[in-house]
Amino acid sequence: MSDKRIFSISRSDDLYDYVDDFEDIFKFTCVKGRAPEKDPDTFREDSGFDFQRECKPTLEILPIDKGALELDTGHINDYCINVFVQDSALRIRKKIDTILFSDIHSKIIKKYDLREIVDLSFTQGFVLTCAISRLDNIDKSEIIWNKSQILYSVKYEAKVNPEDSLFFITWKSFKDEKDKRNVVSYVAWKSEDISSISSEESFEVIANEDLRDQIKRTENNKNFGAFVIQLVVEKILTELIIQCLYKYNFSTTPEETSLQAKIDSFFKSKGLVLEDYAKIMQNNGIESLEKHSEISVMIQNSLEVGRSLEKIKFGGSR
Amino acid sequence: MINKILPNIDIETARRVWESHSHKSFNDLDYRTEFVSERDHSSVELNDADLLDLHEQLSEIRSKYEDKNMKRYGGDVDAEIVESIHSCFQSQTNVYELSQPGFWMWLSNMAIDGFFWGFIKWRFGNDAAPINWGITTSVNFLIEGYFSRAWLKGHKMYDSKYSDPYKYARIGSSDIWRSHILRQEFGQDQEFVKAFLDTIYSNKLNNDKIRKVLIPAIRAWTANATFSHLDYTECKNLLQELIKTHP
Numbered sequence: 426m427s428d429k430r431i432f433s434i435s436r437s438d439d440l441y442d443y444v445d446d447f448e449d450i451f452k453f454t455c456v457k458g459r460a461p462e463k464d465p466d467t468f469r470e471d472s473g474f475d476f477q478r479e480c481k482p483t484l485e486i487l488p489i490d491k492g493a494l495e496l497d498t499g500h501i502n503d504y505c506i507n508v509f510v511q512d513s514a515l516r517i518r519k520k521i522d523t524i525l526f527s528d529i530h531s532k533i534i535k536k537y538d539l540r541e542i543v544d545l546s547f548t549q550g551f552v553l554t555c556a557i558s559r560l561d562n563i564d565k566s567e568i569i570w571n572k573s574q575i576l577y578s579v580k581y582e583a584k585v586n587p588e589d590s591l592f593f594i595t596w597k598s599f600k601d602e603k604d605k606r607n608v609v610s611y612v613a614w615k616s617e618d619i620s621s622i623s624s625e626e627s628f629e630v631i632a633n634e635d636l637r638d639q640i641k642r643t644e645n646n647k648n649f650g651a652f653v654i655q656l657v658v659e660k661i662l663t664e665l666i667i668q669c670l671y672k673y674n675f676s677t678t679p680e681e682t683s684l685q686a687k688i689d690s691f692f693k694s695k696g697l698v699l700e701d702y703a704k705i706m707q708n709n710g711i712e713s714l715e716k717h718s719e720i721s722v723m724i725q726n727s728l729e730v731g732r733s734l735e736k737i738k739f740g741g742s743r
Numbered sequence: 744m745i746n747k748i749l750p751n752i753d754i755e756t757a758r759r760v761w762e763s764h765s766h767k768s769f770n771d772l773d774y775r776t777e778f779v780s781e782r783d784h785s786s787v788e789l790n791d792a793d794l795l796d797l798h799e800q801l802s803e804i805r806s807k808y809e810d811k812n813m814k815r816y817g818g819d820v821d822a823e824i825v826e827s828i829h830s831c832f833q834s835q836t837n838v839y840e841l842s843q844p845g846f847w848m849w850l851s852n853m854a855i856d857g858f859f860w861g862f863i864k865w866r867f868g869n870d871a872a873p874i875n876w877g878i879t880t881s882v883n884f885l886i887e888g889y890f891s892r893a894w895l896k897g898h899k900m901y902d903s904k905y906s907d908p909y910k911y912a913r914i915g916s917s918d919i920w921r922s923h924i925l926r927q928e929f930g931q932d933q934e935f936v937k938a939f940l941d942t943i944y945s946n947k948l949n950n951d952k953i954r955k956v957l958i959p960a961i962r963a964w965t966a967n968a969t970f971s972h973l974d975y976t977e978c979k980n981l982l983q984e985l986i987k988t989h990p
Contacts, residue, residue, distance in 0.1 A: 507969075546837075572977065573968040621878075
């Protein structure tokens with residue numbers, strides 16, 4: 426065996442750690458043992474995951490080349506980095522750190538322990554925001570004069586995977602005797618907002634309580650149960666999708682549990698772009714009617730309605 | 744404080760329980776409860792007996808408003824239950840347990856033989872949607888459920904430095920809270936919410952002015968701003984500035 430030993434030494438060269446743009450300042454990870462990244466993907470876990478104990482938010486801040494930076498107002502040392510953490514379930518946001526630019530001379534690593542924030546729980550995940558803002562208010566003649574204004578900000582998110590059911594059924598006893606006898610189900614719209622609130626706040630699928638046993642019996646019938654239920658579901662789905670297209674909100678990113686987000690995800694799974702359909706539907710004209718027909722065909726394909734009909738055996742049934 | 748673990752039910756169970764109340768066929772033995780935290784020999788589980796004081800307080804509130812029109816007085820009921828709900832749980836358990844949707848579904852639908860279920864039914868009437876009983880898959884379940892929203896208001900605004908720690912949890916109508924605070928981005932900043940509530944009441948802003956002028960002005964400002972690092976006075980001054988520039 427040779428006595429020879431080979432060592433390698435590396436040093437981080439401060440010169441190359443300096444950045445000249447705010448976009449390059451921050452790196453982040455919330456996974457223990459993983460190096461911070463510039464644009465990490467949203468960290469996702471299933472419901473029940475303990476974000477408070479399992480996540481280890483780590484922020485890396487690189488020093489900025491103050492000479493290369495051009496600001497409209499003041500010097501970079503007039504600004505600071507505020508770090509906020511937001512509990513997605515409680516919808517409470519707190520400042521957890523302030524870092525002065527005058528204190529950043531080399532790379533800084535900040536590790537945050539979410540367990541120390543005892544009045545938050547992060548059961549649905551969290552958003553960590555780094556915002557660059559003024560240390561103090563100045564004269565209003567400047568564009569950025571108030572501490573609340575943000576020069577630059579970046580958000581990192583950890584959250585639960587959304588529930589993917591498109592709707593639940595609410596069984597209801599109808600007051601009207603005619604409804605009791607004749608109505609099976611319908612979509613009850615509660616809001617025209619289908620993008621910024623959860624789908625359950627936008628609509629409810631109501632089914633007739635007095636026909637419940639009969640509906641259940643039908644559903645359980647191995648001969649024609651699937652087919653009948655698919656027809657009911659197809660009707661509901663068509664209405665939800667058509668209304669969603671008419672009310673589609675082009676200006677905002679939809680809330681994850683909203684009808685718009687859920688239908689969008691359904692369209693993506695079919696290789697379709699919901700926004701394109703919404704543009705056509707909202708223009709009215711014959712194209713919108715054609716899209717309506719196309720959607721009806723798509724849903725029947727998706728539910729395989731025809732296949733269920735094919736399986737029904739008529740011989741021997743009365 | 745004893746850190747009790749809280750019973751939970753899943754959404755399917757909650758739906759079945761909710762429906763069983765409608766048919767007057769509820770029997771809590773028919774349903775299984777679960778616990779989010781691991782149980783061991785030292786675990787103390789919350790049960791109906793721990794809710795008896797709360798039961799009494801809510802019953803008093805209910806009798807006070809029993810014959811009143813809920814369209815007019817519902818907001819007063821919503822404000823009055825906050826302290827009872829928040830103080831009951833604050834002294835018995837932790838935020839992690841209280842942030843579980845399954846607990847609020849258990850409380851609203853199953854606890855004390857459906858007492859809380861009946862309270863919500865009384866408050867909102869026959870046409871109320873199951874979401875008021877916490878039956879939802881929304882990430883915002885705490886805002887949407889009736890009792891969880893009351894607890895959340897208390898949790899968000901409780902401040903022991905005031906002679907009335909629930910001062911800010913009590914003020915503001917249900918509509919202001921639900922639409923203009925809890926659902927808004929800026930409603931996440933506690934000091935801002937205090938300043939917002941004081942501003943709208945000291946300036947006697949009506950609902951129209953709040954909805955059409957102040958809220959859009961705040962939204963426009965927060966497109967490139969945040970209040971999370973501002974103290975109460977800074978938030979208040981900024982709100983006055985926004986009112987001044989948006990008459």
